[in-house]
Amino acid sequence: MIDQPILRLQNVEMSFGTKQVLNGINLEVGKGQIIGYIGPNGAGKSTTVKLMLGLIEGYTGKIEIFGKDIADGDYTYKGRIGYVPETAELYDHLTASEYLTFTGEMYGLGRKEAENKAYQLMFQFGLEQAFHQRLSSFSKGMRQKVLIISSVLHNPDLLFYDEPLSGLDANSVLVVKEILAKLAKEGKTVFYSSHIMEVVEKISDRIILLVDGKVVADGSFEELQEQGKEGTLEEIFNQMTGFNEQGEIAERFVEIVREGRVHE
Numbered sequence: 113m114i115d116q117p118i119l120r121l122q123n124v125e126m127s128f129g130t131k132q133v134l135n136g137i138n139l140e141v142g143k144g145q146i147i148g149y150i151g152p153n154g155a156g157k158s159t160t161v162k163l164m165l166g167l168i169e170g171y172t173g174k175i176e177i178f179g180k181d182i183a184d185g186d187y188t189y190k191g192r193i194g195y196v197p198e199t200a201e202l203y204d205h206l207t208a209s210e211y212l213t214f215t216g217e218m219y220g221l222g223r224k225e226a227e228n229k230a231y232q233l234m235f236q237f238g239l240e241q242a243f244h245q246r247l248s249s250f251s252k253g254m255r256q257k258v259l260i261i262s263s264v265l266h267n268p269d270l271l272f273y274d275e276p277l278s279g280l281d282a283n284s285v286l287v288v289k290e291i292l293a294k295l296a297k298e299g300k301t302v303f304y305s306s307h308i309m310e311v312v313e314k315i316s317d318r319i320i321l322l323v324d325g326k327v328v329a330d331g332s333f334e335e336l337q338e339q340g341k342e343g344t345l346e347e348i349f350n351q352m353t354g355f356n357e358q359g360e361i362a363e364r365f366v367e368i369v370r371e372g373r374v375h376e
């Protein structure tokens with residue numbers, strides 16, 4: 113049991129139509145933790161995050177954020193959350209300055225304050241020249257940096273990131289990893305999903321592995337290794353999801369590319 117958890121999920125289940133996607137998720141996350149939420153494609157990671165953010169509804173069980181049941185109808189908790197979705201619709205016709213000032217204002221910052229803070233954060237990412245350019249002209253990595261900035265403008269206590277390092281070059285990855293570690297040290301909680309196992313292994317205090325809508329492993333990388341799972345996190349992931357067919361799949365795939373069909 114964690115004393116005063118920031119996040120608590122109790123037996124959370126979710127279905128889309130007849131398809132059950134989450135099968136009883138139980139989780140407690142404490143202040144200042146960096147959680148790597150991993151799992152195969154379709155395991156239910158984004159669904160869990162969207163439920164916690166109140167973006168989708170229809171679950172059973174209980175979700176508490178900052179000690180309050182989110183089903184209570186009090187949405188003030190959202191003001192203390194920052195979010196970077198996997199695929200975000202940026203308003204392409206806006207400049208970075210307009211977009212970030214608008215986002216900051218939505219989170220309760222004054223116009224000047226939001227613009228100022230946004231400019232300084234853009235400057236730290238080396239993007240000050242692009243501050244007044246339209247987002248439509250931004251590269252993938254530049255867009256990702258704008259999204260990261262928009263998630264922290266209001267100094268939130270809890271951050272949800274879906275592939276936060278997507279599209280970033282190696283130097284920017286180092287910077288963002290360092291930023292996440294520093295934010296966590298200051299007591300912010302970071303809950304992020306990623307498929308890049310080397311990064312998850314290095315920056316998470318705790319790794320939660322979801323398979324078919326169920327938590328099948330939960331602990332630090334060292335704890336997962338102590339549970340008899342050897343090797344890198346990528347190897348542990350492969351073992352725990354029972355996957356060792358890459359050779360056969362690749363062979364069949366290339367055979368179809370070459371010959372148009374598989375010779376069994």
Ligand SMILES: Nc1ncnc2c1ncn2[C@@H]1O[C@H](COP(=O)(O)OP(=O)(O)OP(=O)(O)O)[C@@H](O)[C@H]1O
Pocket residue numbers: 128133151152153154155156157158159160
């Ligand atoms: N709005 C929706 N309507 C119907 N099915 C959905 C919806 N959203 C998600 N699903 C289904 O729920 C399952 C879990 O999806 P989810 O996006 O949570 O997986 P994920 O673990 O985030 O996957 P990935 O690693 O590929 O991003 C998938 O089978 C998906 O098809």
